[in-house]
Amino acid sequence: MFKNFIFLLLCPAFIFGLNKYLIELDFNLTEKALSGKEIITFTNTYNFPIKSLYFNLYQNGFQENSTLWKESSFLSRYKEKFKEDVYSYTEISNILFEKNKLEYKFVSPDDGNLEDKTLMEVVLPRTIFPEEEVELEIYFKTKLHKFYFRSGYDGDNLFLMQWYPKLCVFEGGKWKAHQFHSFTEFYGEFSDFEINFKVPFEWEIVSTGKIFEEKVEKEKKVKIVAENVHDIAIVLSKELKKIKKSITITQDNPIEINIFIPSEYTNKVPRIMEILNKAFNFYNDWVGPYLYSNFSLVFPPWHTSQGEGGMEYPQLILCGIRHFEGTRNLVLEYVIAHEFAHQYFYGLIGSDEVEEPWLDEGFTTFISSTFLEKYYGDIKIDMPLILKLNSIKNFYINPFIFINLNYYRDEGIGQFLLEGFQHPDYLNYRIYAYNKPAMSLKTLEKYAGEEQMKQFLQDYFSNYSFLHPHTEDLIKLIEKNFGIGWAQNFYNLANKPQLIDYSAEIISENKFVLKRKGEFYVPLQVKVIFADGTKETLNWDGYKNFQIFTFQNKKLKKVIVDPERKILLDIDPLNNISNYKKEKNNFFFFLFSKIILLLEGMLCWF
Numbered sequence: 001m002f003k004n005f006i007f008l009l010l011c012p013a014f015i016f017g018l019n020k021y022l023i024e025l026d027f028n029l030t031e032k033a034l035s036g037k038e039i040i041t042f043t044n045t046y047n048f049p050i051k052s053l054y055f056n057l058y059q060n061g062f063q064e065n066s067t068l069w070k071e072s073s074f075l076s077r078y079k080e081k082f083k084e085d086v087y088s089y090t091e092i093s094n095i096l097f098e099k100n101k102l103e104y105k106f107v108s109p110d111d112g113n114l115e116d117k118t119l120m121e122v123v124l125p126r127t128i129f130p131e132e133e134v135e136l137e138i139y140f141k142t143k144l145h146k147f148y149f150r151s152g153y154d155g156d157n158l159f160l161m162q163w164y165p166k167l168c169v170f171e172g173g174k175w176k177a178h179q180f181h182s183f184t185e186f187y188g189e190f191s192d193f194e195i196n197f198k199v200p201f202e203w204e205i206v207s208t209g210k211i212f213e214e215k216v217e218k219e220k221k222v223k224i225v226a227e228n229v230h231d232i233a234i235v236l237s238k239e240l241k242k243i244k245k246s247i248t249i250t251q252d253n254p255i256e257i258n259i260f261i262p263s264e265y266t267n268k269v270p271r272i273m274e275i276l277n278k279a280f281n282f283y284n285d286w287v288g289p290y291l292y293s294n295f296s297l298v299f300p301p302w303h304t305s306q307g308e309g310g311m312e313y314p315q316l317i318l319c320g321i322r323h324f325e326g327t328r329n330l331v332l333e334y335v336i337a338h339e340f341a342h343q344y345f346y347g348l349i350g351s352d353e354v355e356e357p358w359l360d361e362g363f364t365t366f367i368s369s370t371f372l373e374k375y376y377g378d379i380k381i382d383m384p385l386i387l388k389l390n391s392i393k394n395f396y397i398n399p400f401i402f403i404n405l406n407y408y409r410d411e412g413i414g415q416f417l418l419e420g421f422q423h424p425d426y427l428n429y430r431i432y433a434y435n436k437p438a439m440s441l442k443t444l445e446k447y448a449g450e451e452q453m454k455q456f457l458q459d460y461f462s463n464y465s466f467l468h469p470h471t472e473d474l475i476k477l478i479e480k481n482f483g484i485g486w487a488q489n490f491y492n493l494a495n496k497p498q499l500i501d502y503s504a505e506i507i508s509e510n511k512f513v514l515k516r517k518g519e520f521y522v523p524l525q526v527k528v529i530f531a532d533g534t535k536e537t538l539n540w541d542g543y544k545n546f547q548i549f550t551f552q553n554k555k556l557k558k559v560i561v562d563p564e565r566k567i568l569l570d571i572d573p574l575n576n577i578s579n580y581k582k583e584k585n586n587f588f589f590f591l592f593s594k595i596i597l598l599l600e601g602m603l604c605w606f
């Protein structure tokens with residue numbers, strides 16, 4: 001508790017968020033819609049006069065000609081299935097500012113799509129000056145679509161995700177205003193929310209924040225209060241079972257856990273709690289304390305969400321029920337660990353998921369793959385029967401490598417820093433926002449050691465919780481923790497498209513050459529095996545892009561660069577061995593392609 005207390009003192013923004021939302025809601029459960037009055041209090045805490053405000057209306061992404069739909073051909077299957085119920089909207093009926101009705105318009109800075117209504121500009125009748133606090137009243141109606149792509153309704157289940165007019169983040173003298181895209185997620189300002197509504201008594205609710213309920217005749221009066229979060233998700237259901245649990249990391253700070261789950265899966269709750277307990281302890285040890293007092297896991301019913309993987313919201317995650325059904329090991333463990341890790345890398349450390357997705361996905365993938373490695377050990381890969389009959393046996397693989405195998409599916413050339421929606425396809429987004437950053441952080445850990453890595457993550461956490469760090473902040477922190485060389489490496493990885501590859505080649509009986517491709521400089525070990533059977537280990541600073549080594553009285557047999565395989569970023573580990581061409585075994589590639597096939601089904605979490 002003492003540690004937490006000191007921590008809170010170091011986080012000036014903890015007690016209150018920057019913006020305040022007071023939202024009164026009126027549900028129409030038959031129509032699967034809600035009407036809302038949103039009073040948003042905005043304080044200009046920036047040193048710039050502000051003349052307009054930008055809001056995201058993400059629900060409008062679910063419209064026929066929206067940018068989200070245009071970018072997501074995979075959504076068309078829902079059109080066939082749900083017909084007109086596939087579309088939904090948030091409609092604005094009125095915006096008031098100092099009793100004046102304001103005009104608004106939709107803008108599309110990312111792609112010029114005039115039919116996209118996910119970004120709204122509200123021009124103010126006067127300038128808001130620094131330090132000034134203003135209030136805006138927005139009247140809106142949100143209609144939900146039949147559940148797909150993480151939100152919507154199905155029967156008596158309502159999943160309200162990105163459902164209200166949400167003010168964008170103002171940074172560096174401008175609004176970070178983007179439309180809703182297929183690969184990109186969200187960026188919001190730390191805010192305080194109070195939401196009030198009524199529902200029939202038999203409905204259960206799980207949400208970001210704390211829920212206060214009061215029975216009024218046949219209804220339930222609900223107040224949700226969430227402090228210092230940058231989004232708010234609410235799930236209402238007559239079908240799901242709400243199970244309350246708690247996790248205690250420090251004696252006087254128990255965390256309330258709500259699990260919202262179909263009744264046929266309640267026998268899985270002990271497994272869920274075991275994973276969560278491990279994850280809370282692991283992240284507490286590696287990164288820092290979970291600074292909120294509640295956390296919820298929602299498992300949408302099978303009929304609602306067959307295709308869903310997982311998704312993060314502040315203090316709440318969605319997890320696909322199919323992870324209980326699969327035969328593959330540890331998928332449920334990984335999805336929960338991954339989405340929960342986002343509570344740190346996105347939730348508490350509020351980096352920009354749209355413009356710098358590597359900051360949340362890269363760190364989340366690194367820490368959750370490391371979690372799996374620490375707690376669960378190597379993953380057993382069960383070969384399909386047909387392969388077993390061809391005497392290809394089951395084998396074990398390190399879970400960190402397994403989760404990030406995608407990295408080796410491409411040339412590995414992309415840089416980290418790219419707006420999510422600029423990636424050419426989903427695999428490219430996965431590799432350069434998730435896997436390459438995770439492999440880079442693991443390489444750093446292998447060089448610096450686990451304790452140094454923990455210290456660095458704790459430093460990141462204590463400096464940037466409840467703030468919006470950017471790539472340059474992180475690089476400064478890497479320099480502070482690991483020195484200028486590593487800062488330079490991460491700068492290069494973030495900004496420059498490049499392939500990282502080391503190789504060794506024997507060029508005559510007593511000479512070999514080491515080569516380096518890409519701007520990633522680390523000292524390396526080199527193992528040299530001579531024809532007479534003797535061995536030697538050399539150190540190479542790895543700085544030149546090639547270097548020749550000569551031995552006067554010895555014949556070379558084999559040279560291996562980076563024999564301990566510290567540089568996971570090395571895209572072609574086979575050419576690290578001098579005579580790999582002779583040893584290159586088609587069987588290896590065959591097996592590898594099988595692993596990739598097994599992986600296909602896992603590419604579904606966010």
Ligand SMILES: [Zn+2]
Nearest residue numbers: 361364605606
């Ligand atoms: Zn993620």
